[in-house]
Amino acid sequence: MKNSALSISRRLFSVAAIALAVGFSMSAHAEQVLKVTTIPEEAATEQIRKFEPLANYLSKAVGMKVEFTPVSDYPAAVEALVNKKVDLVWFGGFTHVQASLRSGGKVIPIAQRVEDTKFQSVFIAKTDSGIKSLQDMKGKQISFGSQSSTSGHLMPRSFLLEAGLEPEKAFKRVAYSGAHDATIASVVSGKVDAAALDITVWKKFVAENKVDTKAVDVFYTTPPYYNYNWTVHQDMPADLRKKIQKALFDLDPAVPEHAEILKLNRATRYIDTKPENYKGLESAARSAGLL
Missing domain, CATH: 3.40.190.10 (Periplasmic binding protein-like II)
Structure with missing residues (x-):
């Protein structure tokens, strides 16, 4: 009798445990x-x-x-x-x-x-590079960010084309860093002569003292765009x-x-x-x- 009661108790405990587990599972699924x-x-x-x-x-x-x-x-x-x-x-x-x-x-x-609503891109270069305008970039090595970036590629390229500079023809080499912080690093390290990026990322790096503007700074800021x-x-x-x-x-x-x-x-x-x-x-x- 005692063994039978114990067996029933174990079965009830198992059923309760399964029900509780299912309840937790359904709750997690429903979240x-x-x-x-x-x-x-x-x-x-x-x-x-x-x-x-x-x-x-x-x-x-x-x-x-x-x-x-x-x-x-x-x-x-x-x-x-x-x-x-x-x-x-x-x-x-x-x-x-x-x-x-x-x-x-x-x-x-x-x-x-x-x-x-009025976003902009900036072009940066080392201050001792002699690059003071878009035209000064001719024959130089430059970097964009990601190829799908608005502020790091599309709009900088668009404004370069308006200035008569087709990147693949006007520049010695065109690189793509993949991200704005990497773009800054490519100029700081000397991998490229100039680069284009998001103005807000640039301002953040300057505000946080992550870049020395005496060594690398903006030489051109684009017109605004969405x-x-x-x-x-x-x-x-x-x-x-x-x-x-x-x-x-x-x-x-x-x-x-x-x-x-x-x-x-x-x-x-x-x-x-x-x-x-x-x-x-x-x-x-x-x-x-x-x-």
Whole structure:
């Protein structure tokens, strides 16, 4: 009798344990996760450092777990959103255009920084190089960032072409560093004579004393253009899209926690944007033979 009772007790315990495990499994499965990535404009460690506070903020604002996974290169960020492997991507203007074309217009830009309405690129060189203008770059070795970068390639190339300088013909060598911080390093180390990059990355390096402007500095700043944005796939539920958008718009520089997030993202504030803002970049990319 005692053995029978023990056997029943064990069976009941097993059933309870299985039910508990299934419950945990279903709960974990049911947990919604917002998957986010960014174009790798800087080293992966820097991307994570910049994004973690924003991820925590978004998690509270939208009521979901937020996962951030760096990608290997700019095209990988495009493919991740087009194939719905991620839900939200920080794109440059050009990668947004590429994602729009790859998806057949099925991606939606939902926010940009105030800075992105009049963005600029800078060209840098060693101060003792003798390079003081775009024309002085003739016959020199130069570097862009990623081939898919707006501020590190597309727009600098576009303005060079307007100045009558076709990079592959005008320069001794054209290199691609892959990221803005690597672009700066290529000039500092002397691997190239001059290079083009994102003005906000340059300003950040100067502010953090990561570059000596007595040795390397800006010799040309481009005219303004539209650039970065946060983009989602059109299949994202509208209410979730609006929650994310509102959370970004609600970031207030007067709130210390928000101010830190904005600073890390090199933003004054986030504002609304629309697909039409990036048509000029598409035209520039076609003119430069990049589309």
